[in-house]
Amino acid sequence: MSLVVYLAALVFGMSSVLLFRHPRTAVRNPLTLSTCVAIVLGALVFVCAAPATLSAVNELTGVPNFGAPLTYGMLSAYSCAVLVLLINWRGGPRERVRRMVLRSVAAYGALVVAIVVLFTLADADTERLRDLDTYYANTPYMREMILLYLVGHSAAMLVMCAVCLKWGREVTGLLRTGLRLIMLGALLDVLGFQLAKYTAVVARWSGHDLDFLSTTLAPPMASLGALLSSAGFVLPRLLPSVLAHWRGLGDYRRLAPLWSLVKSASTAPRPPTAWWQSPQARLQWREVSIHDALLALAPYFDHRLRERVRDTALSAGRSPHEARLAAEAAMLADAARRAAAREEPPETPGTYRLHATEVSGTSGLVELAQALGRPPAATAPGGTGSPSLTGPMTEPEEPHVA
Known part of the structure; x- marks a missing residue:
């Protein structure tokens, strides 16, 4: 399980390396910088969610399940980074873009703080590496923490779907293809990962056991959705350059x-x-x-x-x-x-x-x-x-x- 998640994180993070080939230029470009930050945070979410990482973090801190707020906080930061990326990608007046970015950062910053506070108040002494969401679904404060991170991530993915659907009607070519990939990835996240998590948690609330949805179905759906979304973000930025390199190589040989x-x-x-x-x-x-x-x-x-x-x-x-x-x-x-x-x-x-x-x-x-x-x-x-x-x-x- 951990090896598969680490491989997904590696593939996910490599796309940011490709975009960050020229650090000085990338740092000065808000779009490139926000793309790299979003992809790196997505890769870190996979790393943090791996059972081996959770076990190591819990042992290092001496706090059972400390990896849970770390992972959920990282996931919330990734959700925020995705929204910031979409804002920079869509563009517009500088002040409007800056205002929307600050609002997104403030909202998800408050969400991360709430996750940490709720975990601190909860009684979660039993370490759970794979089924924490369902195991603690009825535990006070842990229940609210789990629901809060899911709602925050759902909001980001639904906004991303709406923006991509609306913007996709206005553009053509590679940009439209990239937006469709992003929307497909977001839909897989919503329907595959989040819906599975919601269903498993609600089932616990009603006394039923559908934990396999959370532990078996949700992780691969999240990985696939994230990879598709990263491909959608990177494709319009990299493919023209790759094609230009390919044509240059062909002309050089001819x-x-x-x-x-x-x-x-x-x-x-x-x-x-x-x-x-x-x-x-x-x-x-x-x-x-x-x-x-x-x-x-x-x-x-x-x-x-x-x-x-x-x-x-x-x-x-x-x-x-x-x-x-x-x-x-x-x-x-x-x-x-x-x-x-x-x-x-x-x-x-x-x-x-x-x-x-x-x-x-x-x-x-x-x-x-x-x-x-x-x-x-x-x-x-x-x-x-x-x-x-x-x-x-x-x-x-x-x-x-x-």
Whole structure:
């Protein structure tokens, strides 16, 4: 039981580590900070609720069941943190956000104090690690403490459901997906954890025994609900960054043929290589270096060769854009060969600009790199292919005119 709870706490807490990658920036961002605080408190609730932790806390303090107000107080703090997170996430005028945050903190701070006071007044000398809620359901002050923490947590989850449902109608995309995950997690908490706890406690009040709802059903439902809610909070914040990293890594790899061809001509200083460099940083350096190499190879461009390859590609059925890319790839491969062999530049001066230098971002360079791996004229009905541009280059013959 304890191992499963600890694993849930670990998975729950890892998402806050991902969000807190840059501590200085995170501390100054109320949304990131409140997200991390809520997730960390949720993980601490799992840790505190584990029977092994409860036993250790009780033994360390010498107070039977001292782990109960600790866990319930932590759960109330988590409920407050979730509300604060929703307030910061929704945004609005600064004073209004600050006022709502202070009200939430004050309300749940009073709830934590009440839990501690009620536990102090109660007679709970028998240690219960798994069934404290039902065992003490009829004990004065303990009964009120149990009911109070459940009501406080229920209020937070119901407010979260209402806010997510209302806000979800106003937004789209990843934010709506995240809100739906949060609402699903909150509903699992309400219907799986809290309803099971309420039912088991009320059953004790009426003289029945439904303790299995509290000890067996409620904990996994709480874990699943918390994990879904944390995923909903983290997904809209992390997924765009993850996708950007993934696209950057893909473009970095797709530029490899082009970089392999022109890197000897690049004079851009190479930054210190570090394994933790992001794909975007690596991609940016490769992009700058390729543009530097293209500038260095420009004097070696043979524009007559480019025009011949373009005409051949058009006659083979390629679109004008594909023909232009094939011609530029052939011209670039020839220029790289001439520069490596230290040949004299061809006598075809011009101010022609490559397509890759006319568009922003890496899309043009990626298209040029892909064109290097294709024959200058694709095989079309009635046509024939040509050798790859990355292999040995020979100038194409003049197109035959009927």
